[in-house]
Each structure stands twice: as structure tokens, then as C-alpha cells.
Amino acid sequence: MAITYRKAGVDIDAGDELVERIKPLARATRIAEVLEDVGGFAGMCRLPSGLEDPVLVSGTDGVGTKLKVAFMTGVHDTIGFDLVGMCVNDVITCGARPLFFLDYFGTGKLDVAVGEAVVRGIANACKEVGCALLGGETAELPGMYAHGEYDLAGFAVGVVSRKNIIDGKRVAAGDVALGIASSGLHSNGYSLARHVLLETMHLGPDDAPVGLAGATVAQALLRPTRLYARHVAALTQDGTIDVRAMSHITGGGLPGNLPRVLPDGLGVQIEGTWPRPPIFQLIAEGGPVEEKEMRRTFNLGIGFVVIVPPEHAARAIEVLRAQGEEPYTLGHVVPVDPETPFEDRVVWPGA
Amino acid sequence: MAITYRKAGVDIDAGDELVERIKPLARATRIAEVLEDVGGFAGMCRLPSGLEDPVLVSGTDGVGTKLKVAFMTGVHDTIGFDLVGMCVNDVITCGARPLFFLDYFGTGKLDVAVGEAVVRGIANACKEVGCALLGGETAELPGMYAHGEYDLAGFAVGVVSRKNIIDGKRVAAGDVALGIASSGLHSNGYSLARHVLLETMHLGPDDAPVGLAGATVAQALLRPTRLYARHVAALTQDGTIDVRAMSHITGGGLPGNLPRVLPDGLGVQIEGTWPRPPIFQLIAEGGPVEEKEMRRTFNLGIGFVVIVPPEHAARAIEVLRAQGEEPYTLGHVVPVDPETPFEDRVVWPGA
Known part of the structure; x- marks a missing residue:
């Protein structure tokens, strides 16, 4: 019997289904700078106008073993909110405006409902901070994660005019x-x-x-x-x-x-x-x-x-x-x- | 007996040691646009000069179960190269120049030598494509990964002048x-x-x-x-x-x-x-x-x-x-x- 990719543990259709469910969630986070309908392989975003010597500010983070609480309770629609918080709260410390966000979702066997809930949490937080959910990767890695578990990584990019960077250098005694x-x-x-x-x-x-x-x-x-x-x-x-x-x-x-x-x-x-x-x-x-x-x-x-x-x-x-x-x-x-x-x-x- | 974070499975010192070993690797990928010594929480990168209406192009990816081959063989210094390839090869499809890269490394118990080898592969690829390794997250998640295993996610950002975006729209029969x-x-x-x-x-x-x-x-x-x-x-x-x-x-x-x-x-x-x-x-x-x-x-x-x-x-x-x-x-x-x-x-x- 011939072997197919699906039999080896990867369900391409489930991935496609999740992509369809994510689309409206991501669309709801759209900001004016996002270029739509271009780029089959990557997300595209212009810079906000009016920035002088724009500096891109970028950070990545996960949510640690708070994931285990999501697994234990079956509540998956806020852990993505946490993911955005961890990344974006870092990026804004220098005064940057959040611009866009991407996520990585790795799991053993994709549960479409869980994946959608996670991304809904991500999209909710993106909306709140005004940054676009520009892309993401859902990776099905058979045998890498325990049943029902997954890992999450987030990636945020913000932008600030160079002269407006807040870097702590002027902090003085008495502040x-x-x-x-x-x-x-x-x-x-x-x-x-x-x-x-x-x-x-x-x-x-x-x-x-x-x-x-x-x-x-x-x-x-x-x-x-x-x-x-x-x-x-x-x-x-x-x-x-x-x-x-x-x-x-x-x-x-x-x-x-x-x-x-x-x-x-x-x-x-x-x-x-x-x-x-x-x-x-x-x-x-x-x-x-x-x-x-x-x-x-x-x-x-x-x-x-x-x-x-x-x-x-x-x-x-x-x-x-x-x-x-x-x-x-x-x-x-x-x-x-x-x-x-x-x-x-x-x-x-x-x- | 009082409980500490370390006893609960997280080794902060190992993380610090890895950060020290990563520093020179990341430094070797520096490009002129990177702002150093600013930003305690995030990496900063200017835009290359001479771009007209710059568009940021961003993608995220993992390396799938190629990871399992790294685990099986104990060879960890090229899987990061793959990670950069997966992300950056996507970003350049629209004609963008790679600008910076960030990685997420999630594992159950941090092995500093393995983490360093992985980041060395990342840095080698970043150097080859001329993009800066601007940041990364090493997450120790006790109980989430099997002994000796880890997951990797990469994030790449590139930039292209809007008028130079290659988007396939002009493709015609006969090309x-x-x-x-x-x-x-x-x-x-x-x-x-x-x-x-x-x-x-x-x-x-x-x-x-x-x-x-x-x-x-x-x-x-x-x-x-x-x-x-x-x-x-x-x-x-x-x-x-x-x-x-x-x-x-x-x-x-x-x-x-x-x-x-x-x-x-x-x-x-x-x-x-x-x-x-x-x-x-x-x-x-x-x-x-x-x-x-x-x-x-x-x-x-x-x-x-x-x-x-x-x-x-x-x-x-x-x-x-x-x-x-x-x-x-x-x-x-x-x-x-x-x-x-x-x-x-x-x-x-x-x-």
C-alpha cells in the first residue's frame, strides 16, 4: 500500500480549515498600513506616515507554562491574548507604536477548534493594541507534543521615530x-x-x-x-x-x-x-x-x-x-x- | 522548606549562561541598520536608506519534524540554518531584502550547549543572507517537551520599496x-x-x-x-x-x-x-x-x-x-x- 503524507501523521485538510477560520479573525485586526492581496508568502505592512527616521522595534516571547493551565482547563481563548501582551508590552517600553504581530502555533495533532480559539485570543489583543495580525504558522509535529498540548511563540514589530526612542539614558536620581x-x-x-x-x-x-x-x-x-x-x-x-x-x-x-x-x-x-x-x-x-x-x-x-x-x-x-x-x-x-x-x-x- | 523557582524546574542561571554565549553570535550578524545599546526589552533596527515608500515584509515558520533528525543524531548546529532558510526564503519572494530575524527556542530543560549550537546555525544563516539576528526567546517549559527535545520558531522581517514589490500580478502566458x-x-x-x-x-x-x-x-x-x-x-x-x-x-x-x-x-x-x-x-x-x-x-x-x-x-x-x-x-x-x-x-x- 502506498504511503501518503496524511498517513505519516500530517493532516493538510485540518490545516486548511484552520486557515479559513483564521482569515476573518486576522481581517478584523487590519490597520490602514497593511497591504492586502499581495504576497502569497509573507505579510506586508507599510510604515505609518509622519515618522522621522523610523526605527523598527521587535520582540519575541512565549507564555511559558501558563499553557499548562489552558490544557488543564480546556480554556484556550485567552492564552493568545497573553501571548500578544508578553510581546507587545516589551516593544512599547521604548515608546514604539505596535504595528504588526505574527504567531507560531506548534502541536502534535491539530485540533481546529483549539487552534481557532487560540488565534481568537491573539486577534482580540491585537485589536485592543491596534496592531495587525499579519501572519502565522501552524505546525503539526506528530510525536513532538503530548495529546492536546501545544506551544506558542509570538513576534511583534512596532515603530518609533528615532528622536522619540525612550531608552532610560536620561533617568536621573530623584525621578x-x-x-x-x-x-x-x-x-x-x-x-x-x-x-x-x-x-x-x-x-x-x-x-x-x-x-x-x-x-x-x-x-x-x-x-x-x-x-x-x-x-x-x-x-x-x-x-x-x-x-x-x-x-x-x-x-x-x-x-x-x-x-x-x-x-x-x-x-x-x-x-x-x-x-x-x-x-x-x-x-x-x-x-x-x-x-x-x-x-x-x-x-x-x-x-x-x-x-x-x-x-x-x-x-x-x-x-x-x-x-x-x-x-x-x-x-x-x-x-x-x-x-x-x-x-x-x-x-x-x-x- | 521554602520553594524556589529553580526547584519548580526553571533554571535561571542556565538561561543567563546561554544569553552570554549567544551575544557574540548575534553580534557577528550585525548590519549597519541595527541600533545597539538601546532597548532593554526589544531589538531595534533602522530602515536601509534610499527606500521609497518602504514596505515591511514578514514571515514566520518552523522546521517541522526535521527537528526529530537533530534529536536522533545529536547534530544541532544546522537546524537553525534551516529555520532561517524557511523564513527568509519566504520573505524574499516579493523582492524584499532581509533585514532582521528573531527566534523562539522552547524546551523542557535547557541544555546550554544544545541551545548554543542551535543559535550558531541561526547566526550562520543570518550572516549569509545579510540579516541581523535581532533577538530571541529561550523558554524553559518543564514537562512540555520530552527529554532532549525542543521546538523552534523563526520570524523574519524584510523591506522593499512599494514600487518594487514582486507579486505575480503581471505574470502572463508564455512567461x-x-x-x-x-x-x-x-x-x-x-x-x-x-x-x-x-x-x-x-x-x-x-x-x-x-x-x-x-x-x-x-x-x-x-x-x-x-x-x-x-x-x-x-x-x-x-x-x-x-x-x-x-x-x-x-x-x-x-x-x-x-x-x-x-x-x-x-x-x-x-x-x-x-x-x-x-x-x-x-x-x-x-x-x-x-x-x-x-x-x-x-x-x-x-x-x-x-x-x-x-x-x-x-x-x-x-x-x-x-x-x-x-x-x-x-x-x-x-x-x-x-x-x-x-x-x-x-x-x-x-x-
């Missing part, structure tokens, strides 16, 4: 660090979170422990990553605020991410307080996980940080409030010994 | 299709190829069957995807050749890829012959796999197709010969019934 709330874990620290909640505490996805204030474990773990593009756009387009640095708080928490945009010899002294989403307390107590480890693993309630000179802090807060946001004053930029280890440049009270 | 040789399977059809060679024929990676003309199964299966960027650059920069369409021959073979760049109502009549790398004959006989299935699964020796008007064919062949290439005249563009199924628009002799 104010404003924090914008996260929605929970976002997409980091899931190996530890799952270990503590599911293995150490033996919680199930439908359990609603008192510590989660009414939410189930599944709900708390699946809560989508927040998108900060509109906050960045509002701050940079205000025209009166000297935004000196922005940081996306991902794996590594504040100590792992804030110093990435600070000049040598500067740190941030944490002075303020902010509410922690309840899942963090549950993990800290359930592990137990020490406060230092919590800080360097999770965002602990702050998803994005903006650094401005003190005289602009009030206006920045006003602009963020107009976005429906209540920013937290985390603290101030302070001089630190140039030999200070990276993570210790975020100085916590009592340290 | 000539020129084929440029592949090196073998490239990165498509591996589920079928592995099934036939390893399972049906019970060949091992070190076997050297007569049909492979001296190569081992591992060598034949690992042969890197060819890169066609310099061919495209030579053809489009010649200034005298009206390149009307280009097609990257991947999964689906000639019938699945050539019609992607042909206007409705046109097909390609195959008239010429070209040498098939010996691995294809081995698979066809070993399966057995019927000729029709071979054609719609594998590139069968042609990795890239260029369509030019007949009066430009001689010069196009000359330019490709100057690149050390011996192109094959596959056949001519012919009218076909507009209702012809997609794949039947490539018309084979005797059909």
Missing part, C-alpha cells in the same frame, strides 16, 4: 517610578505557581480557596495579561511629560526588570505600597515561598513601570487616571554603588 | 519558469520521509544505502535548507530583468507553491527535467510513495522558482550562473480553466 497594576500573574512564574497551588496545596482548578476572594484557581491562573499600549500612547502623546524609561514587569519581577532600563549607578528605592492580587499571598503562604523569591519571580501586582522626572509625576498620574487607571508611586530613583548586583538595584524598605 | 536547485528535503515532508526511511525501511542514521550515493541517512536528512537571498538580490539588482513572480518551494511542492503567485486562470506547464537529489528516489521506492504524492509533498530538487518574460530568460540564467548556479527551465506559464483546482495548475507532462 519618580510610577507603577501600573497587573491583573495577577500575567504570564510569568507559572512553573512555581502551579507547583505550589496544584502539587503542594493539592488544589484543583475548580477549587475556590478563601484566599482567592471568590475566584476559582482556574480563573485566577488564567486571568489574561494586561495590555499597556494605550497607557504608553497616552503618556507619550500628551506632549508635556518627559517619559524617561518604561519597564515591562515579567519573569524576574521588579528587581529583574526595572534595572534593565536604568543607567549604571542608579537604582529605585521602593517607598510606596500597592495592593497585591490575592493569588500572590496564596502562593507565598502555600509554598511557603520567601518574600525575596516572590519578588524576583512574580510581578506582585505591578505590570508596567514608568519613570518620569518629579515635576512631571502629577501630570503623568492625571493622564493615567484619564485612562481609568490608578497608578502607584513605587518610589524614587536613587544613586547606588556601581558594583551593586543587578537585582539589588531595586532597594526594598528595611533593606 | 518562463526557472527553477533553482534545492539541496534535498530542505525542511519539509519529514514526517513522511522519516516514516518511510526509519520505520518502513528500518534504516538507521548511520546506514549508507546505495540509493544515497555515499551519504548516510543522517547526512541526507540533515542537509541544510539552501538560502536564495543572493540569487534574488542578483536578479532584482541587475536592472534589466522583469522578475514577475518568485516562489519558495516548501510543503506542498511545486503544485502547492507555484500557484500561490500566479494570477487566476494561469498555470505552469512542466516541460523541462532536472536532477532529483537521490533521497527522493529512495523515499519513493521505499514507501512506496506514488509520484503524485511525492510531487505534492516534496520539493523534488527545486527549491525556488523565478518567473520572467521569455525575452528576459537568457539574461536571468546568465545572472544565476554568475552566482555559481545552474538554473533549470521548468516550463512555461499557460492559460488554464479558471475552475482548475489549485494544485492542478501545475501541469505535468503526460497529464
